[in-house]
Every structure is written in C-alpha cells, then in structure tokens.
Amino acid sequence: MTSPDVVGPDGAKPAEGDELPGGVAGLYQRAWFNLRTGNLGPSPIIVGEILVVVLFGLTATNFFTAVNFTNLINQMAGTAMLAFGVVFVLLLGEIDLSIGYLAGIGALVVAELQLPGSGHQLNGILAMLIAVAVCAAIGGVQGSIVAFVGVPSFVVTLGGFLIWQGVILNQLEQRGTIIIQDRWINYTDSYAFSHVAGFLIALIITVLYPLSVFYKRVAARGTEIARVNWTAFAVKTAGIAAAAFGTVAIANHGKVIATSLGLPLSGVIIIVFFILLTFLAKWTTFGRHVYAVGGNAEAARRAGINVPRIRVLVFMLSGATAGIGGIIFASQVNSVALTFPPGNLLLNAIAAAVIGGVSLFGGRGEVRGALLGAVLIGTLQNGLNTLSVSNGWIYIITGLVLLGAVTLDTIAVRLQARSGR
C-alpha cells in the first residue's frame, strides 16, 4: 500500500516485501492505515470475542468448565455450518431465507432413512449423503427460479421457508419425534476424539496457516501477494496455535460422570469445511466468479462469466451446508422433532455471517467471517444461558450486538469510500 513501485515488480527485481515496511513498525503503520481507511478486517470481532469470554469467565461460575466448552462447540457447529452457506449467498448480493427449514428437511430425510424396520433403512453415512444431496437439489431448484426466471431471491426463499416448514409439519405432526439410533449420524455431534488425537488435530490446524503462507511465497515469488509481514504472520500463527491447542486442552479436561470428554467431532467438521470453503472462495475460478457477480453482475456477464450458473451453484451450496447443519443439530438431540430447527437458527446464521463482516449488498466478505460470527453469537448465548439470563434478554443482547457490528461495518465502508477517491 505504501509501495512506491509503479506497476508492481517485474521479474528482474525479487520483491521480498521490502517496499512494505516490515517488523513491528510496519505492522503498526499498516494497522493505523487500515483503521484510518476503515479496513478493519476481523479485528473488531476477535476483540469482541475475547471481551465476551473474559466477561463470562469472570461472572458465570460454570462458563469456563470443560463440559460447557464442548457444549458450546456442539451448539455453534450447526449455526456455523449454515452461516458458511450464507456467506456465499450474501457475496452474490442475494439472500436465502429457506435454510432454517432446509436444515430441518436434511434432518428429517436422514432420520427417515435410518429408521429401523421402515423398509428403507440405509447405512447412516449413505443416509447423510442422500440428505445433503436432497437439500442441495432443493437449493438448486430455488436458485434456478432466481437465476433463470428472475424472481427475487427474497421471495423465492421466503416461499421455500413456508413450504419446507409445511413439509416438516406434515411429516411430524402425527408422528411426533423420530429417534435417530444410527451410530454414524449421532457421531457427527457426540463423537469425541481421544486426547492424543485431539492434540494431533490441533497441531495440523496450527501448521496449515504457515504452510499456506510459505506455499504462496514460493509459488508466487516476485508478486505482491507473496509479500509477508512477519510480525503479523507471527501474531496470527500464535493466535491460531493458542486457539487450537487451548480448545483441545480444555475439551480434554472434561468428564461427564466416568466418561472422559475430548475434542468433539462437530468442531473438526466445522474447521474442515471452513478450510475447504475458504479455498473454494479464494483459490478457485468459481470463488472468483462469485465475488465478480456480487461486485458487478453486468461486468461479469460481459466478461463471459455464466452468471445464472454461478447463482444456481451458490444456492445449491447454501442448501447443502444447511443440510449438513441440520444433521449436526439432529445428532445433538439424537432425534428430529417438531421443535426443529432450534431457536432462531435462520436468523442466527445470517447474523453470524453479517457480524463477521459479510456485506448484504454482495461482493464483500470472507468465509472466516461466518466462523468468527458464529463463535461470537454462540459464546454470547451460551454465556448468558450459564448466567441464567432469560431468553428475552438473550435475544435483546444478540440483537444489539448484531446492530453494533453492522453499524461499525457501515461506518468502516464509508471511511473506505472516502479514502478511496
């Protein structure tokens, strides 16, 4: 950003990040520049998250327990999964209101397909794949109506919201609750890794970020994207390591009666999808086209991008992540009941993405925003629960946090626009 170089480095001059001031001074300078120009990135939400954790750690007696910690991971996993899909939909500048009940459809399909003695009992893993495929297909149909017919996504998915709610109601009103007994399905939320395996996973997660940075440095040598501010790099790596190992250490500590707890599988599923979807958004042509369509659909069309195809694929993705999230929620209670989806799932998922800095107007935001937002909302609601705050106040406080985050973001965008021109 402070580079005096004219058109970027050419082959003869290896860019070792010299143009950017390095070290702590460079970090400070860059942070100040970003702050001034409203490019806040994920810093406010990370600060918020730390504040919330410290606050509840001091006030709630059973917040900082290992059992509550694994609970928290399980509770936020489904929301985070849905929020991942929301990120892509919002990047297009669209909205998907059907995901809450689509998650219910995913759970319903999986429950139905694993039902012993139903005549169509399937292996749990197969049942989950089919359920996710069904949700993706539904997303595809809704996306096609948006992309090819031109009905606004708000209306199409509002229709979906009602339709899938109705389907769930029809199926469960008579039968009440479908119990899920399949081991594999229930594992998605309840399986806990052994202590050693947990630490191994933490190690892998910790190593991935530096690896990706080094890969970029080697593969993209001599380009601006290969430049690294080593102080920021060190801070980030340390932060990821602390979060990963800290989570595993606390989770490993837990004990319910005689059963020792450990890192829950749901947490690992979320991290795996986070990495996969970040890769999809940032490193593939599909991801680039999603950003392009969200930024300027007309420009994307003229550049030869098949805009309807991108729209349909994104709604399919959103349906699929909703289905996965629904399975995780169902596995949490080992059943599907009329109370599904739990709480304000749809609104929590959208709020998570928006708190994470994803713009409602398209083209701006990252997958990590959904994860950070889901963690913040999850921690907030869990912490307030452990403080025995009433549900009414939990909604009010979540709403205020959402409002605050979006207001901050809007001001940031205005600053960006002002500094840009």
Next chain:
Amino acid sequence: MTMTDTPLLELRGITKTFGSVEALTDVDFEVRAGEVMALVGDNGAGKSTLIKCVAGTHAFDSGQILFEGREVSIHGPKDAARLGIEVVYQDLALCDNLDVVQNMYLGREANRFQILNEAAMEHTTASTLKGLAVTTISSIRQPVATLSGGQRQAVAVAKAVQWNSKLVILDEPTAALGVAQTEHVLALVRRLGEQGLAVVIISHNLHDIFETADRITVLRLGRTVGIFERQATTQQAVVEAITFGAPTKVSGIPAAPEVGGEG
C-alpha cells in the same frame, strides 16, 4: 498487418433498423492497423449502434463486415473476441470489489484444474501495464474502487489489449475525467496506435479527437457523411459535417438514393 492498405476492419453498407426506425443506413466504415480512427456524430447519429454491430451485441439487417480482408460474421461478443476485437464501454465494466489483477483476468482467469494461478496473472498484468506505460497505479493488488477515474480507464483499456487484440474500440473514454486524467488517457490511446493496434475512439469532444485521431469518420442520422484526414482538416470542417453533412460513399459502392437525409 503488413498490408497497410487493406483495412483491418471494413464495414460495407451496414443497415440496421429498430422497428420502423432506421438507426443505420448504408454505413461504410474502415480502420487500419496502427491507426486511431475517431467516430464522431451528434447524439442519435448511430455511433453506439454501429459499435454494437461490430461487437456482436446487435445483429445488423444488411451489409458486410470484412476483417483482415475476409468477410466474417459476428453473432455475439465471443465471435468478436475471437477475431481480436475488444470494446471498452463507457461504464468500463469493472468489478469495484476486485483488485486490478483480478479485473484484468475477469472471466479468463489463469488456472489449472480450476485452481487460480495468481502469480502468473500478477506478472502478466504488471508487464501489460508497464508496456502501456501506465505508471500511476501504486499497487496492482488494490481494489479498483480505490482508483481514480483515469486509472480505472487505464485498467479497462489494458484489460482490452491484454488478449492479443487487434482492434480496440473505446466508447467515450474521457467523458468522466478531469483535465490531467484526460491527457493521460489520450496518451494511452495514441500509444495503442503506435503499438500497431487498430483503435476506434468514440467521442463528443473534438479537442480529444484532434489530439489522438489519424482519421475521423463522421456519422449523421445513421449515415456516413465524411471521412477526414486529421492533418488535412479543421475542427470547423468536422463540426459542419456533424451538423449539416450530406451522405458520402468511400468504398466505391454507389451511394444509395437519398431519402430526405437533410433537414
């Protein structure tokens, strides 16, 4: 491109109607490689329609398009791109949220198995901009939203020439620019011509035209009313052609009988 006498692009007797409105009537037009051809005319003269016919956005009713001396048919923007024709529209068609490199490769990203090759894209973008002497963009990894109008125009032009294009059509490239930025863009346009590209520039601004163009084609009410050598004409003559010009033919095809062109 050695045969400088053969125009790179030649339009013969292009006619286009929208319902009962004749937007283009028997229009002839040509541009040679290494030449900047200006296309001027009052509002509604048919400049944009003519360009859209060349770009493949509009289908014309009758007439011929010759490219490098051969007759071609252009049915869509992809056909035009395949021939090496690129259009820079007035609204530039850039994605504000993407950076310069990402915009330059929009829709044609360098990839292997759908995985982006960012390094290759950045290197090529840097050298393309360098080749065009675009020196005002401090970082090619900054979002296009942070660029000035002139810089955005430069990116749009560079994007058009990056793909081994032979003909670049610029629609009002200086319409929204200040004085200094206009000079930058005009210099860029001249440089394109010097590099052997055929350039068509549409503009209302005669000052810009006389700064850049080698020849000037004037359209009036959907007809070609004159082709001027810049060196051998005056702004006065061009203005007269724009406002009062009578149809002329340049390609040796007999002129169509006139039906109330003036008035």
